[in-house]
Amino acid sequence: MQKVLLTGAAGYIGSVATALLLNNGFKVVALDNLMYGGESLLSYWHNPMFKFIKLDITDIKSIREFLKKNNFDAIIHLAAIVGDPACAKNKDLAYKVNMEGSLNLIEAAIKNGVKRFIFASTCSNYGKMSPDEHFVDENSPLAPVSLYAELKVKVENIILNEIEKNDTFCPTCLRFATVYGLSPRMRFDLTVNEFTKELALGRELQVFGEQFWRPYCHVYDIANAIKIVLTAEETKVAYNVFNVGEDEENYQKKMIIGEIIKFIPNAMVKYIFKAEDPRDYRVSFKKIKDILNFKITKKVPDGIYEILTALNAGLFNNPDFGGFYNA
DSSP: OOEEEEETTTSHHHHHHHHHHHHTTOEEEEEEOOTTOSGGGGGGTTOTTEEEEEOOTTOHHHHHHHHHHSOOSEEEEOOSOOSHHHHHHOHHHHIIIIIIIHHHHHHHHHHTTOOEEEEEEEGGGGOBOOTTOSOBOTTSOOOOOSHHHHHHHHHHHIIIIISOOOTTOEEEEEEEOEEESOOSSOOSOSHHHHHHHHHHTTOEEEEEOTTOEEEEEEHHHHHHHHHHHHHSOHHHHTTEEEEESOGGGEEEHHHHHHHHHHHOTTOEEEEEOOSOOSOBOOBOOHHHHHHHOOOOSOOHHHHHHHHHHHHHTTOOSOTTOGGGOOO
16 A cells, blocks of 8 residues: 655645545545645545645645655655746746745655655646647657746756656656546636636637647546556656657647537637747657556547536536636
8 A cells, every 4th residue: 555645635636636546545645735725625534545734835844844754655746836827927936836845845755765756747848849840749848938837847857857866766757738627626727628618608719829739638537647657667657757648639729619519519719810829739648658558538528528517517606716717
């Protein structure tokens, strides 16, 4: 049985990962500062394999003391100010959390003998691929165009290239595709979720730059990738980086709209031309498939359908509630 510390456990990905890990026999210690509340963790409260601690990763002294008093087999580090808008809105906090908090957590993990460390990164690190490229992969140059991605790249570089490599520490960086789907801590500021919600509510949706590409991955499959890395042979994942997603799930925005219209034929969409976008990339996920045998279980149309059915069933009293948005 592995004892895992999951930072950002109450978040969009974290709350789904908590359930998946508990269901697969892991002992989960959930750490979160509850910036967006903690209701997403209530269904796990009575599970004897679950424990919650309210801590902020920027509280370095408390984090160090906590790790010193507890023996963890692994740390899954999801806690962050997530997304370009949220980081741009509060740059100082983003740096403190995403950079300083992450580096101090890594240092404390190494000092206290935590074997495995998974760092949640992003495919936004690729920025804009060159016109002659069909796909970018883990060996492609990184060209972050936002503070969010810049900080992820910096932490990645320290993990993969700057800390001394040894057999007692096994870190892995996971570059997540743009996430979508239902979560106990729902977000409606993610492309698939937002587009589906707006059109399901009968509103006209304005789409900027419909021609630009992004990769997408369901939140459950993101959580499953984390579990797969935790159980993989160390030689396959130590000081390594993986894109998380599926080659066929690279979409232009207009392609996502096309999938939604299959469910909502009378959807009102207005395309607004945008010649330039600093983020435009199609990502290859061959590496995680070949090395870790990772396969997705859901595709974008599945995510659209589940969000539509949840909205139509009235599961969200107020889909416009501010807590569903990171910024």
